[in-house]
Amino acid sequence: MNILWVFAHPERRSLNGSLMTEGLRELERMGHESRVSDLYAMKWNPVVDAGDFDAPEAAESGRLLVGAEQERAHRESTLSEDIRAEQEKIRWADAIVFNFPMWWFGPPAILKGWFDRVLVQSFAFGLTDEHGQTRRYGDGGLAGKRALVVTSVGARESSFGPRGVHGSVDEVLFPLLHGTLWYTGVSVLPPFVVYGADRATEAGGADQADALRARLRELPTAETIPYRHENGGDYDDALVLRPHLAPERTGLGVHTREAP
Amino acid sequence: MNILWVFAHPERRSLNGSLMTEGLRELERMGHESRVSDLYAMKWNPVVDAGDFDAPEAAESGRLLVGAEQERAHRESTLSEDIRAEQEKIRWADAIVFNFPMWWFGPPAILKGWFDRVLVQSFAFGLTDEHGQTRRYGDGGLAGKRALVVTSVGARESSFGPRGVHGSVDEVLFPLLHGTLWYTGVSVLPPFVVYGADRATEAGGADQADALRARLRELPTAETIPYRHENGGDYDDALVLRPHLAPERTGLGVHTREAP
Numbered sequence: 001m002n003i004l005w006v007f008a009h010p011e012r013r014s015l016n017g018s019l020m021t022e023g024l025r026e027l028e029r030m031g032h033e034s035r036v037s038d039l040y041a042m043k044w045n046p047v048v049d050a051g052d053f054d055a056p057e058a059a060e061s062g063r064l065l066v067g068a069e070q071e072r073a074h075r076e077s078t079l080s081e082d083i084r085a086e087q088e089k090i091r092w093a094d095a096i097v098f099n100f101p102m103w104w105f106g107p108p109a110i111l112k113g114w115f116d117r118v119l120v121q122s123f124a125f126g127l128t129d130e131h132g133q134t135r136r137y138g139d140g141g142l143a144g145k146r147a148l149v150v151t152s153v154g155a156r157e158s159s160f161g162p163r164g165v166h167g168s169v170d171e172v173l174f175p176l177l178h179g180t181l182w183y184t185g186v187s188v189l190p191p192f193v194v195y196g197a198d199r200a201t202e203a204g205g206a207d208q209a210d211a212l213r214a215r216l217r218e219l220p221t222a223e224t225i226p227y228r229h230e231n232g233g234d235y236d237d238a239l240v241l242r243p244h245l246a247p248e249r250t251g252l253g254v255h256t257r258e259a260p
Numbered sequence: 261m262n263i264l265w266v267f268a269h270p271e272r273r274s275l276n277g278s279l280m281t282e283g284l285r286e287l288e289r290m291g292h293e294s295r296v297s298d299l300y301a302m303k304w305n306p307v308v309d310a311g312d313f314d315a316p317e318a319a320e321s322g323r324l325l326v327g328a329e330q331e332r333a334h335r336e337s338t339l340s341e342d343i344r345a346e347q348e349k350i351r352w353a354d355a356i357v358f359n360f361p362m363w364w365f366g367p368p369a370i371l372k373g374w375f376d377r378v379l380v381q382s383f384a385f386g387l388t389d390e391h392g393q394t395r396r397y398g399d400g401g402l403a404g405k406r407a408l409v410v411t412s413v414g415a416r417e418s419s420f421g422p423r424g425v426h427g428s429v430d431e432v433l434f435p436l437l438h439g440t441l442w443y444t445g446v447s448v449l450p451p452f453v454v455y456g457a458d459r460a461t462e463a464g465g466a467d468q469a470d471a472l473r474a475r476l477r478e479l480p481t482a483e484t485i486p487y488r489h490e491n492g493g494d495y496d497d498a499l500v501l502r503p504h505l506a507p508e509r510t511g512l513g514v515h516t517r518e519a520p
Binding site: 049108154251 | 270300324373425426439440
C-alpha cells in the first residue's frame with residue numbers, strides 16, 4: 001500500500017512526533033511505501049487567496065469567487081505548485097494518516113488550510129457519475145482511499161465519551177471525518193486518540209506507540225465507520241434522511257448506519 | 261456596547277463582505293462602538309510556532325511545549341505583538357461577531373489560527389474560581405461576553421437540518437460554538453447562516469442584509485444557546501453528564517439544557 005502521512009505539529013520531539021516516527025517505522029516493517037507531508041517543516045501556507053490561482057484579472061478587477069477560481073485553476077493545471085504537489089501525493093496514496101494535536105476541538109490551522117487549499121472542486125468533489133448524480137459522501141474524487149486520524153487531547157477519555165462534557169470524540173471530529181473525508185469519498189477508520197496527553201509519561205508513550213502499531217497493522221483491512229452514502233437511497237431529494245431510518249432521531253449519529 | 265467584528269474572507273466584495281458592510285452600518289446606527297479585525301487585510305498569520313513566544317531556548321534546545329509556552333509568554337507579556345493586539349480588542353469588546361464562509365464545515369484556516377494563537381491558557385481558559393474549580397464552559401477568561409457567528413454555505417437549508425445529510429448546522433459548528441466560545445465563557449447566540457450562497461442573487465442579498473440587521477438589533481438582549489455550565493452541577497467528577505439529565509440520550513444535543 002502507498003501511505004501518505006500528513007503531520008501538523010511544530011515540534012517533532014512531541015508526543016505526536018514520536019507517534020509519527022514509530023508509525024512510519026511500522027509501515028516500513030509491513031512493506032508499505034510511505035511519503036510524509038510534515039506541514040510545519042514544509043512551511044506550508046494554509047491561507048487560501050488569489051495567489052493560489054493564476055487569476056490576475058479576477059484579483060484586480062472582478063470579484064474573487066474562491067470556489068470557481070479553484071476549479072478553473074485545477075482544470076487548467078494552474079493551481080500553485082505547492083497545492084499540485086499535495087494533490088499528486090494524494091493521487092499516489094491508497095491511505096492517508098492525519099497526525100495532529102487537537103486544538104480547539106479540531107486540526108491546527110496549518111492542517112485546516114491544507115484541506116481548504118488542496119481539496120478543490122473537480123479534484124476532490126463536484127464530480128458526477130454516469131447518471132449525472134453528484135458523487136459525494138462515500139463517493140467523490142478520493143473514492144477508494146482510506147484515512148486514519150491520529151490525534152491527542154489533554155482531557156481524560158471520560159470527558160470525550162458519549163455523554164462527556166466535550167462531546168463524543170467522533171462527533172466533535174465529524175466536520176473532518178464525515179464532512180471532509182467521507183464527503184470526498186474516503187473511507188474513514190475510527191480515530192486513534194491519545195487522551196491525557198498533557199500528563200503523558202514515557203511508559204505511557206510506549207503503550208501508545210504499541211497501540212498505534214496495532215492500528216496501523218489493520219490499516220488495509222479494518223472496518224471503516226459505516227457512514228451512509230448520499231446516493232445509496234437513504235436520503236430524499238432534499239438530502240434529508242428518510243423517515244423510516246433512525247426513526248424519530250436527530251443528531252449527527254443518524255448518519256451512521258446501524259448494525260444489522 | 262463595544263463590538264469586535266472578526267472577518268475572514270479574501271474578498272471584501274463577497275456576500276460575506278457585504279454582510280459586514282451592512283452589519284457595521286447597523287451597529288453604528290444603534291450607537292454601538294465597533295472595531296474590525298479583517299484577517300486577510302491584516303495578513304494575519306494563523307500558524308502557531310516558536311515565533312509566538314519569546315522562547316529562544318525552548319525553540320533551540322529543549323522541546324517546544326506549545327500550551328506551556330503560550331501561558332508563560334502570556335503571563336510575562338511576551339506573546340508576539342499581533343497576538344497581544346487581538347487580545348486587547350477582545351478585552352475591550354462586549355460582543356464579538358465572527359463572519360466567515362464555511363469551508364469544510366468550519367472556519368477558514370486564517371480564522372482557525374486566530375483561535376489557536378490568541379486564546380491562550382491563562383488568558384481565555386485555565387483560570388480557577390475562589391473554590392479552586394477550573395472556570396470552563398460558561399465561565400472563563402471571556403465570561404460576560406456574547407458572540408454571534410455570521411456564516412454562509414453553498415448548500416440548501418434542508419441539508420443542514422436536524423436530519424440533513426451534512427448534519428445540523430449547530431452540531432457541525434459545535435467545536436466553535438461550544439468547544440471554543442462557550443468553553444472560554446462566551447454566551448453564544450444561535451448562528452446566522454446564509455444558505456445557498458453559491459446561488460445568491462442581489463434581491464436575495466438584500467433580504468439577507470435585512471435579516472442580519474434584525475439579528476444585530478437583538479445582539480445585546482437575545483437569548484443565547486442554553487449550553488450547560490461545567491460547574492453548574494450537571495456533570496459528575498469525570499465530567500460526564502449525570503444520568504437523570506437527558507436520560508438514556510447521547511449526542512451533542514445533551515449538552516444543551518432542555519426547555520423547562
